[in-house]
Amino acid sequence: MNLLLVAKLDRYARAINTITQYVRAGKDLGxxxxxFGEWRSEFSWLxxxxxxxxxxxxxxxxxxTDDFPELPHLARLLDDxxxxxxxxxxxxxxxxxxxxxxxxxxxxxxxxxHHGWEWIEGLRAVSDNILQPTLRPLRGDVRPFRxxxxxxxxxxxxxxxxxxxxxxxSGATNGVKxxxxxxxxxxxxxWTQMRRFLEAIEPIRDKLGTIRLAGWxxxxxxxxxxxxxxxxxxxxxxxxxxxRVETTPGVTFDNAIxxxxxxxxxxxxxxxLFNYLCFVTNRTFETFCADxxxxxxxxxxxxxxxxxxEARLLAPHEDLAWKLDDIMRHPEMYWDVVLKxxxxxxxxxxxxxRFQELVTILES
Numbered sequence: 001m002n003l004l005l006v007a008k009l010d011r012y013a014r015a016i017n018t019i020t021q022y023v024r025a026g027k028d029l030g031x032x033x034x035x036f037g038e039w040r041s042e043f044s045w046l047x048x049x050x051x052x053x054x055x056x057x058x059x060x061x062x063x064x065t066d067d068f069p070e071l072p073h074l075a076r077l078l079d080d081x082x083x084x085x086x087x088x089x090x091x092x093x094x095x096x097x098x099x100x101x102x103x104x105x106x107x108x109x110x111x112x113x114h115h116g117w118e119w120i121e122g123l124r125a126v127s128d129n130i131l132q133p134t135l136r137p138l139r140g141d142v143r144p145f146r147x148x149x150x151x152x153x154x155x156x157x158x159x160x161x162x163x164x165x166x167x168x169x170s171g172a173t174n175g176v177k178x179x180x181x182x183x184x185x186x187x188x189x190x191w192t193q194m195r196r197f198l199e200a201i202e203p204i205r206d207k208l209g210t211i212r213l214a215g216w217x218x219x220x221x222x223x224x225x226x227x228x229x230x231x232x233x234x235x236x237x238x239x240x241x242x243x244r245v246e247t248t249p250g251v252t253f254d255n256a257i258x259x260x261x262x263x264x265x266x267x268x269x270x271x272x273l274f275n276y277l278c279f280v281t282n283r284t285f286e287t288f289c290a291d292x293x294x295x296x297x298x299x300x301x302x303x304x305x306x307x308x309x310e311a312r313l314l315a316p317h318e319d320l321a322w323k324l325d326d327i328m329r330h331p332e333m334y335w336d337v338v339l340k341x342x343x344x345x346x347x348x349x350x351x352x353x354r355f356q357e358l359v360t361i362l363e364s
Contacts, residue, residue, distance in 0.1 A: 001026075001359060002054055006036045006069065006077065007061035009043050012216075012250040013186070015061050015091065017282050018148050020046065020253075021351040022358075029355060036069065036077070052080040057362050060088045060126060065112055068126075078126065086127040087362065089147050093277050094119040095130050096138050103231035104189045104273040110228045131361070134278045135305055145361060146306075149354040150285040150345035156261040157291045162336035169264065169293070169331055180208030182263035182292070184256055185283060187217030189232040189271035193297065197267060198243055200320035207328065211245045214259060218247040232271075253282075260290035265324065267295040270302075278302050285349060288342055293327060293334055295320075308344040313337045 003026060009016055019035065023046055026033035034049040036058070049055075050073075058081045061067065068074055077086075093099065093106040098116040107116040114122075123130060131145040159165035168174035181201070183194070194213070201208065217233050218240075225233045240247065251259045260266040268287050270279065275298065284306060287294045296303050296315045303311055314337055316323040327334045 001362070002032045002034075002056045003362075004034055004036050004049065004052070004055040004058045004081075005061060006058055006067075008063075008067045009035065009040070009046075011042065011252040011254075014063055014067075015148070015282065016043075017253045017256070017286065018351075019061065021149065021151055022355055023047065025351040025355040028352065029359075031355075031359070036073070052076055055081065057081070057085045057087065059358070059362075060086065061091065062088055062094065062123070063091045065114065083127065084129075085362075087129040087131060088123055088127045089131045089133070089145065090123065090142075091133060091147070091279075093132060093138075093273060093279065095123045095132070095142060096120075096277075099138075099273060099276065101272040101276045102192060104271050106273055106277075108230070110230060129361075132277075133280045136278055138277070143361065145357065146280050146349070146354065148280050148282050148285055149351040150342075150349045151289065151351055152342070152346040154257060154286075154289045155342065156257050156289060159335070159339060162332045162339055165335040165339065166331035169291075169335065177209075177262055177264055179210045179212050179263035181211045181265045181267070182214070182260050183212075183267055183269075184214045184251055184259055185269070186215045186250070187233055187235065189273065190269050191232065191234045192272070193269045195236060195239065197269075197297065197320065198239060198245065200316075201324060202243060203321045204325055205243055208324070209264070211243060212248060212263070213245060214248045215250045256286060257290045260287060260292050263292050265295055265327075266290060266292040267297050269297050275299050275302070278305075280306065285345060288338070288345055293331075293338060295323075306345075306349070307341050310337050311341045311344075314341070 005019055005022065007019055008014060023033045034047040037048050038050065039048045058077055096106055098107045099105060107119060109115055130142045132142050133145065133147040135144050137144055218235065221233060221235045266287050268283055270281065278301065294314055296311060303315055313334065
């Protein structure tokens with residue numbers, strides 16, 4: 001199969017890691033996978049192509065409006081690849097009526113200038129085949145496809161046993177980690193959860209060591225958010241100062257695992273909309289590649305369906321400070337869960353398996 005991925009590439013955001021993995025998995029399975037566009041030196045490892053006629057299918061990976069190519073490239077794609085061979089992966093739930101969860105939504109007219117119905121009609125104009133990274137789409141004409149996956153070869157450090165992992169994690173055999181907690185991701189629609197997280201760990205703050213947040217928007221609320229009255233990108237600098245939280249710019253996708261590996265703990269948050277829609281993201285899987293203990297601050301339904309029932313032990317639930325203190329006192333028990341979860345992800349959510357699922361969808 002010759003597969004063309006149509007996406008905007010960004011080393012700091014979107015699905016660049018997932019796209020890279022699809023190219024590799026496709027090649028391993030005997031397929032030709034390229035990204036639409038001219039070759040770019042900053043993405044030299046990805047094959048690019050403008051030869052639309054050489055491909056059997058086009059998969060559009062959509063987050064924002066500018067993920068669609070500009071004219072005349074979009075027109076060429078629509079003209080040269082039949083409608084039934086075009087597929088959209090709707091990564092943000094745009095192909096739904098407007099959903100409002102707390103301050104979060106799948107349609108932000110103030111930001112992109114488009115009503116919800118415009119998103120629905122626009123996506124439908126490109127393809128009848130809409131996929132969303134969830135197990136339970138809201139619309140009957142959407143097919144569930146989790147899109148993102150787990151790469152077992154990317155694990156920062158493999159361990160033969162939970163005891164070995166716990167010893168290294170505690171600093172007995174691998175040196176002391178420079179961070180207690182590290183979180184990687186933008187502040188878009190995540191401040192409410194981050195505030196709750198930081199307030200919950202304040203009673204054990206001095207036990208944890210450095211807390212570091214890497215990504216856009218953690219140092220201050222952007223001016224445009226205040227001007228437009230957009231919530232979900234708030235920042236409490238007093239709270240950050242009191243807990244001595246360090247904020248740094250974003251980390252490129254190829255340094256994400258090493259960044260999280262600096263810390264004893266790395267929480268996994270999904271924005272409120274994604275929790276409601278049961279969407280998965282890159283970080284849903286990638287965090288388990290890092291040499292850290294993931295904290296699953298996610299809905300129980302999503303935890304069990306993705307990670308397996310044993311992973312529920314990594315969910316702090318109502319008493320986060322107690323959970324972190326318990327992990328520090330009994331790290332081997334929790335590392336046993338991390339290693340079992342890694343095996344579960346490798347079996348059920350590898351990119352090889354994910355690519356095979358995509359091929360089945362395309363061929364059907």
